[in-house]
Amino acid sequence: MKRAIVTSRLALRMPSELATEQDVAIAQDLLDTLAAHANECVGLAANMVGIRKRVIAIDDNGAHVAMLNPEIIEKSGAYQTEEGCLSLPGRRATTRYQQIVVRWQDLGMAWHEQRFTGWTAQIIQHEVDHCNGILI
Template sequence: MLCEICKDEGFLAQRAEPATLEDLQTAADLLETLEYHKDRCVGMAANMIGVNKRMIAFDNEGAYMVMFNPEIIKKSEPYEAEEGCLSLNGTRKTKRWKSIKVRWQNEQFQERRKTFTGWTAQIIQHEIDHCEGILI
């Protein structure tokens, strides 16, 4: 189901609750909403569609990917970035890392780990910030 984009900064500033198997429909809604906004959006967190669960969806080099309960477990090479967000107006400066190692669960809730770099790493960091209640 296509969802409205949440712009309530009070809601967006909350830390997300862990995602569970009961949240698979939210993942489908997140993907559908991301696809709808693909012309101006490369990633979304569940709180952007009004669901306070630790879940993100993003463009992983041309294919959409969902992560349940993602967390960055290693990072290197900091840099300054300027980002926008569908939930916020304008762009803002923020610190990002060129390389990150992420631990998450897939749709079957099996644990996965992978290192991401460059643009994909930046997208993931932005969406994980949403899960932490951090607004750029």
Template sequence: MIKPIVKDILFLEQKSEPATKDDAGVIQDLIDTLKANINGCVGLAANMIGVKKRILVFAVGGSIIVPMVNPVIIKKENPYETEESCLSLTGSRKTTRYETIEVKYLDAKFNEKQQVFKGFVAQIIQHEMDHFEGIII
């Protein structure tokens, strides 16, 4: 189901909790909401739709949507400065990201995965994972 985007800073600054299989419905809500906002958004964290769980989704090539449950960055390389915007906020802000990251996570079926991401996809994942910690860019 398409959910409204949360813009309440006090809510967004709260840390998210680990997701469980009971939160599986949130994955579909995130996918539906990202599809509805795909013209102005490439990723969403669960708190952006009002759920304080460590779940994110991101788009690859504008059509493939990848969910990640409880992702953890286990390796990061090559920091760089960039500027980002967020669907929950107006304007853009400067931040530091890493060109290459390795992430352990659960997929939509709660199977363990480990994968290396580079470039813009790595940047999206880092941005959405900041939401889990209440860091708003």
């Protein structure tokens, strides 16, 4: 189910809580909402649709992937860039990392650990920041 996008900075600055099996439906809603905004958006975090749980949906080279409890456990290759956000007007400068290693749970709650680089890595970093209440 597509959900409405939250734009309140106050709400978006609250860190999200760990996701459980009961939050798998939220992950599906995030995938639906990401698909609905695919022309303007490459990633979403659950708090952007009003659910304060650690769930994100991202575009990985054209494939939409949902991640529960994503955690960046390694990062290297810092660079400066500019990003926009569906919840915020305009674009802002931020520091990202070229390579990251992410641990997360899939929709069946199985754990994964994978290295991501470049654009996909940047999207994941932006959405994990949302889980921590950090805005660009």
